[in-house]
Amino acid sequence: MSYKLPPLWFGVLAISALCGLLQLLGLTDLLAYQRSEIGNGEYWRLLTGNLLHTNLWHLLMNLSGMWVVVFIHRMHYSASGFIGLMLSLLVVEGIGLYFAVPSLWGYVGLSGVLHGLFSFGSLCDIKCGLQSGYLLLLGVSVKVGWEQYAGANSEVTNLINAPVAIDAHLIGLLSGVILFGLYWLGSRLLHKHLQ
Incomplete structure (x- = not known):
């Protein structure tokens, strides 16, 4: 008997492979x-900066985090839905950083997008009636709030050899909430239109 990998995991594998390839090619200066x-018109950096990492540890931490988050919320995603959500999160994260954090001059890493993916999935849990979604959303909110108050974990800073953004x-986190709100509103309008 052969085992066939569900299509969702091909999407996760594709994002992982892209991040790994960019790390291997060392395209940090360009992306x-x-x-x-x-500000000089290189707008692709809003998206691609999220796919780069400072070192191998940074890459492995973020990719393993992505696999775990997707595993937790896998019931909510099709392969195309996951890829669409990730692209949306990449764009919204980059634009959000540009307009909301003018003091941030440089950034690489997938962790911001992962916080969005986690909050989106937690809200999907809540929408489906899973009480654990409330706990997950509260947990990620407390974690982010604590970071805003106390700063980044020094061990992670040392491991990735860069300040944690x-x-x-x-x-x-906010991007995931906003995109879920748009998704929920869109599905409500579509459902109403089809009635």
């Missing part, structure tokens, strides 16, 4: 989020 370059986590 990292850099405010000055974005805690504002990216906040923007990511």
Whole structure:
């Protein structure tokens, strides 16, 4: 008997492979989020900066985090829905950082997007009647709030060899909530239109 990987995991694998390839190719100068370059018209950096990482530990932490978050909320996603959500989160994260955090001049990492993915999935849980969604949403909100108050974890800062962009986590959390709100509103309008 052969085992067939569900289509969702091909989407997760594709994002992982893209991040790994970008790390291997060392395209930070061309693709990292850099405010000055974005201001000069290099808008792709709003998206691609999220896919780059400072080092192998940073990459492995973020990719393993993505796999765990998707596993927790896998029942809510199709492969195309996951890819669409990730692209939306990448864009909203980059734009959010650019307009809401003018002091951030450079950034790489997927962690902000992962906070958005986690909050989106937690809200999907709540929408489906899963009480654990409230606990998950509260947990990620407390974590992000604590970071805003106390700062980043020094061990993580040392491991990734860069300051942890805690504002990216906040923007990511809010991005997930906003995108879920748009998704919920869109599905309500579609349902009403089809009646």
